[in-house]
Every structure is written in C-alpha cells, then in structure tokens.
Amino acid sequence: MYTTTNETGILNNYSKEPKLYYAEFPTKEQQSKYAFQGTVAVLFVTSIILIALGVS
Template sequence: MPYTTEEGGRLNNFAREPKVYRADPPSEKQQLNYVILGGIGVILVGGLIFVAFSVSSLS
C-alpha cells in the first residue's frame, strides 16, 4: 500500500491506480446491436407510457 506521512505524523493511504488502456471502437456488428437494443427500449418505454395514460383515463 502506498502510504505517505503528513505533517504531525498522520498516515495517508492512497488507493492503487488502475492500469490505463485504450478502448477499441465498437465493430459494425456491435453498433447494429446497439441500434436494435435502443429501438426495443424505445418501444418498451413508449408502450409503458401508453398503458399508463390509457389506464389513468379510465377512472
């Protein structure tokens, strides 16, 4: 553990820094999957909002 000593003899403990790496851009297949999952998410949220409005107008 990397400790440092401050004024007055207090110890300060720093977290270990993670290894830095470059992220690769997504491939075309991954981009297509993101678009499909995003479309499914929009449809589900839209359906939930539609159901909520239709149920709330019944009473």
Template structure:
C-alpha cells in the first residue's frame, strides 16, 4: 500500500492497482451459450408474465 503525507501531516493511503489486461472476444462456443442463456431467460420471463396475467 502506498502512503503519502500532505503539508499538514495527514496520511493518505492509496490502494495498489491491479494489472490491466485486454478482454478476449468470446469464442463461437461461448457465443452460442450466451444465445441459449438469453433465449432461456426470455422464455422464463414470458412464462412468469403469462402466469401473472392468467392468475389475475
């Protein structure tokens, strides 16, 4: 941890910064998985809304 002192004698602590890295583009397999998760989520939301409308 990096610590500095200002003119009034107050301490100021700075957190250590993590290393930066570039994100990698998702592979075709990951892209297909994301599409499947999105479709499953849309079906779940649609069924929840349909159930709420049907009950009320």
C-alpha cells in the first residue's frame, strides 16, 4: 500500500491500482450468441407482459 503524509501530518493511503487492458471486439461467434440471447430475452419479456395482460 502506498502511503503519503501531508504538511499537517495526516496520512493518505492509496490502494494498489489494477493493471489496465483494452477490450477486444467480439468475434462473429460471440456476436451471434449475443443476438440469440437478446432474441430469447425479448421473447421472454413479451410473453410475461402478454400473460400479465391476459390474467388481468
């Protein structure tokens, strides 16, 4: 842990900074998986809304 002291004697503790990395663009396989998951999510939410409207 990195610690500094200012003029008045107050300690400041700094946490260890994580290493940075750049995000990579998803592959075609990952993109198709995300599209499928989005489609399933939309169908699921739509069915829940239709069931709620049908019950009420």
